[in-house]
Amino acid sequence: MVDKIVIKDIKKSFVSGKETLAVVGGLSLTVGEGEFVAIVGPSGCGKSTLMKIIAGFEQPDSGHVAVDGVLRKGPNANGIVISQHGSVFPWLNVQQNLMFGLNGNEHGDKAALADHYAAMVGLKGFEQNYPHELSGGMLKRVEIARALVVKPEILYMDEPFSALDALMNLRMRTELLRILEEERHTVLLITHDVEEAIHLADRIIVLSPRPASIQAVFEVPFKHPRKLSTPEAQTLKDDILRELGI
Amino acid sequence: MLKLKQTLPPLAVLGLLIAVWWLVVVKTESAIFPTPLQVVTGTLELVKDGSLWEHIGSSLMRVGAGFLLAVVVAIPLGLWMGRVEGAYITLNPIFQILRPISPIAWIPLAILWFGVGNASPIFLIFIASVFPMIVQTAAGVHTIEQRYLRAAENFGVSRYKLFTQVIIPAVLPEMIVGMRISLGVAWLVVVAAEMIALRSGLGYLIMDSRNAGNRYDLVIAGMIIIGIIGLLLDGLMRLLEGLKSVRWRYGR
Numbered sequence A: 001m002v003d004k005i006v007i008k009d010i011k012k013s014f015v016s017g018k019e020t021l022a023v024v025g026g027l028s029l030t031v032g033e034g035e036f037v038a039i040v041g042p043s044g045c046g047k048s049t050l051m052k053i054i055a056g057f058e059q060p061d062s063g064h065v066a067v068d069g070v071l072r073k074g075p076n077a078n079g080i081v082i083s084q085h086g087s088v089f090p091w092l093n094v095q096q097n098l099m100f101g102l103n104g105n106e107h108g109d110k111a112a113l114a115d116h117y118a119a120m121v122g123l124k125g126f127e128q129n130y131p132h133e134l135s136g137g138m139l140k141r142v143e144i145a146r147a148l149v150v151k152p153e154i155l156y157m158d159e160p161f162s163a164l165d166a167l168m169n170l171r172m173r174t175e176l177l178r179i180l181e182e183e184r185h186t187v188l189l190i191t192h193d194v195e196e197a198i199h200l201a202d203r204i205i206v207l208s209p210r211p212a213s214i215q216a217v218f219e220v221p222f223k224h225p226r227k228l229s230t231p232e233a234q235t236l237k238d239d240i241l242r243e244l245g246i
Numbered sequence B: 001m002l003k004l005k006q007t008l009p010p011l012a013v014l015g016l017l018i019a020v021w022w023l024v025v026v027k028t029e030s031a032i033f034p035t036p037l038q039v040v041t042g043t044l045e046l047v048k049d050g051s052l053w054e055h056i057g058s059s060l061m062r063v064g065a066g067f068l069l070a071v072v073v074a075i076p077l078g079l080w081m082g083r084v085e086g087a088y089i090t091l092n093p094i095f096q097i098l099r100p101i102s103p104i105a106w107i108p109l110a111i112l113w114f115g116v117g118n119a120s121p122i123f124l125i126f127i128a129s130v131f132p133m134i135v136q137t138a139a140g141v142h143t144i145e146q147r148y149l150r151a152a153e154n155f156g157v158s159r160y161k162l163f164t165q166v167i168i169p170a171v172l173p174e175m176i177v178g179m180r181i182s183l184g185v186a187w188l189v190v191v192a193a194e195m196i197a198l199r200s201g202l203g204y205l206i207m208d209s210r211n212a213g214n215r216y217d218l219v220i221a222g223m224i225i226i227g228i229i230g231l232l233l234d235g236l237m238r239l240l241e242g243l244k245s246v247r248w249r250y251g252r
């Protein structure tokens, strides 16, 4: 597997007044092309900060991030962030949101592509609706579809499904797997849901409490479609939870 | 049914008010203060000779010109101040000082600079509307949530697209609020400005009716018409708040 993202010993602290808060403390990680890596860690340990650094929205105090061997200086459309709080533009309708990242002048082509991805995430018939007319689950799909439309090489997902109910969460996971089956992306997923990580990821990274560093790494050897009720999956879950101190 | 529930109480109070007015005028046998009926006949007189439409037209024209001028200046300036920190730090204190000065206080300067033609009231309306709109627009840019700007940055869109599809639509609700406030103030000011000089406008109508033979029926007719037009202008701005692309901001 070719290296897609190489993270080399990054550190990050926030200074507020006299206090210095070390949030990421010397973390190195390599993610292969097409790999699905899940990152779990205790709340407030610095997961979102880590994701922002990898995606290029924050600069580390030391260390560096390279994508395809090129040092990461800022964000770009090769890697799209699906943020924890959602960022679908409320003033654009679904179709306009999906077309947002597309360049070029042919409106018809862009609209057709947008509609294709809307259908892919199950939003057919809602292209002209505005976000405030959609449910939370539908909004997440818009966000995911908007990212997929630009064919990014990397998806950065920060607890994308945590605000959804259990049933919708499960459906979204299945759909994500189906989409990844069609279009192979490299995925970095942050989650606090260990089952979600086991369901989706090829590899699970467990972070330590703040400042975040890698505490343990688990390979997930199960074939898709995965069953979480098997003894192997249960053992893996227990091992991960033990690492998290639960 | 709901509409009726909402309109009935204010209409009832209005009716009561008119009844009391009528009663008091009749009881006190006032020679100068008109009854509601006299006001209505006075208004009809103005309608018949066509002068009412002329006055309304000139007032609206002045408000329209001053207001549009203010929009053209305030929106770009407000957006610029919202985006560029240096511009905000430099200009905001100045506007904060100018803003609380009543437009009426500018009347002597307006007459000095622009004489007593149409330019003076247009200038005053401009002064009255431009500051609230600048301040509101700049504040609107500042309140755009980081996550939306980040998303736009992530997709690497052009500056043009950033402005037309993110910043302007995100600020549009605030701009509309600013425009509503401004238009309200502008309408207050045009009437005041027209009382000073000029030969047309609703403000002129009120002053002229008093000076030319104590026609208080026309004074009150003018006042009521000003109120109604003010209400209609506000209703017009409220229609803008119903636009689909800004409704997300105002909730239901």
Ligand SMILES: Nc1ncnc2c1ncn2[C@@H]1O[C@H](COP(=O)(O)OP(=O)(O)OP(=O)(O)O)[C@@H](O)[C@H]1O
Binding pocket: A014, A015, A016, A021, A023, A042, A043, A044, A045, A046, A047, A048, A049, A050, A084, A192
């Ligand atoms: N811009 C910032 N300035 C100052 N402190 C910050 C900033 N961003 C994050 N922090 C602090 O860094 C710590 C880690 O925040 P972060 O959002 O990365 O945690 P997280 O692991 O994603 O938490 P959660 O699981 O709750 O989402 C927190 O204590 C937070 O207060």
Ligand SMILES: [Mg+2]
Binding pocket: A047, A048, A049, A084, A158
């Ligand atoms: Mg987080």
